Amino acid sequence: MSVYTLVGRDELAAWLRPLAVGELIEHAGIAAGMQNSNYFVTTAHGRFVLTLFESIAPATLAFYLRLQAHLADAGLPCPHPYADPQGNYWRMLCGKPAALLSCLPGRAIEEPTAVHCRAIGAALARLHLAAAGLADAPANPCGAAWRQAVGSSLLAALSTDEAALLADELTFQSAQNWKALPQGVIHADLFRDNVLWDDCGQPSGLLDFYFAGTDAWLFDLAVVANDWCPDGEKLSALCGGYGEIRPLTDGERVAWPAVRRAAALRFWLLRLEARHRPRAGEVVTVKNPDDFRHLLEKFRLAPDALPG
Numbered sequence: 440m441s442v443y444t445l446v447g448r449d450e451l452a453a454w455l456r457p458l459a460v461g462e463l464i465e466h467a468g469i470a471a472g473m474q475n476s477n478y479f480v481t482t483a484h485g486r487f488v489l490t491l492f493e494s495i496a497p498a499t500l501a502f503y504l505r506l507q508a509h510l511a512d513a514g515l516p517c518p519h520p521y522a523d524p525q526g527n528y529w530r531m532l533c534g535k536p537a538a539l540l541s542c543l544p545g546r547a548i549e550e551p552t553a554v555h556c557r558a559i560g561a562a563l564a565r566l567h568l569a570a571a572g573l574a575d576a577p578a579n580p581c582g583a584a585w586r587q588a589v590g591s592s593l594l595a596a597l598s599t600d601e602a603a604l605l606a607d608e609l610t611f612q613s614a615q616n617w618k619a620l621p622q623g624v625i626h627a628d629l630f631r632d633n634v635l636w637d638d639c640g641q642p643s644g645l646l647d648f649y650f651a652g653t654d655a656w657l658f659d660l661a662v663v664a665n666d667w668c669p670d671g672e673k674l675s676a677l678c679g680g681y682g683e684i685r686p687l688t689d690g691e692r693v694a695w696p697a698v699r700r701a702a703a704l705r706f707w708l709l710r711l712e713a714r715h716r717p718r719a720g721e722v723v724t725v726k727n728p729d730d731f732r733h734l735l736e737k738f739r740l741a742p743d744a745l746p747g
């Protein structure tokens with residue numbers, strides 16, 4: 440669980456009033472997530488999710504909320520933010536920018552089948568196409584420049600072996616050029632714990648858009664593959680589902696091994712950062728960086744081809 444900012448009942452009740460979502464009944468911190476403080480909020484009108492953004496610049500936050508509203512309006516199962524009478528999706532609460540979003544039904548699945556992987560592949564491609572054309576999208580905040588900067592800054596904190604691996608991977612990645620790959624807004628963190636499923640096996644919630652930005656669409660597919668697909672059957676299903684909605688290009692097939700490595704590197708670095716530079720909070724989740732180091736080592740030894 441990550442709750443960095445504690446929200447009192449009276450201040451929340453006052454903050455909710457302009458949204459006209461009914462009187463506050465209760466609120467409780469959510470036992471998941473790493474980046475922000477999340478609460479389930481129950482009012483006389485129903486259940487909602489309150490997010491306090493711990494370190495996102497207001498301009499970027501405005502984009503994230505606009506993106507979710509746009510995708511939900513396009514029929515994707517994304518949370519819709521609630522606006523106040525002035526049309527603002529976020530206002531300050533307890534010193535942090537905060538937003539109220541619709542609470543989506545369903546539950547996360549830890550061990551997806553190939554059927555789930557096919558469905559999430561299709562949902563990811565739909566997300567990419569629906570978000571294309573959204574004006575003023577910022578760049579992926581954790582893109583190539585972030586990986587180089589954070590990777591270099593962590594070298595001194597690592598063991599000799601880890602530092603050698605990281606330095607070599609940073610050199611390899613700095614020679615890659617993704618300019619010719621199809622680009623658009625990517626989710627960038629569509630892990631299993633960011634997707635809810637209904638009882639019919641369909642995604643009912645695509646959550647946590649707070650790393651989104653413009654980058655190669657293939658990178659998003661690699662992020663999903665690294666978390667969802669431990670074997671070839673699931674990877675084929677994921678890529679098949681994706682490709683039915685947006686066929687992959689020859690250039691993407693060539694780039695796949697290096698892009699998959701970049702996706703493993705990105706989350707190795709994020710988790711190393713959380714371990715070596717922990718943030719203070721009431722309750723903080725830190726995930727194991729070694730999972731992604733091992734994945735990166737595997738891809739470096741045996742590059743895999745994009746199925747299909």
Ligand SMILES: Nc1ncnc2c1ncn2[C@@H]1O[C@H](COP(=O)(O)OP(=O)(O)O)[C@@H](O)[C@H]1O
Nearest residue numbers: 469471472473474475488518541542543632647
């Ligand atoms: N709109 C929503 N509807 C239902 N559950 C949600 C919603 N938003 C967040 N959650 C729950 O809260 C958890 C943490 O949210 P998340 O956005 O991943 O947090 P963080 O940004 O801190 O990583 C999710 O895994 C999910 O269980």
Ligand SMILES: N[C@@H](CCOP(=O)(O)O)C(=O)O
Nearest residue numbers: 472473474628630647706726
């Ligand atoms: N999904 C990433 C980290 C981001 O955490 P989230 O809780 O915001 O999805 C990981 O597993 O390292």
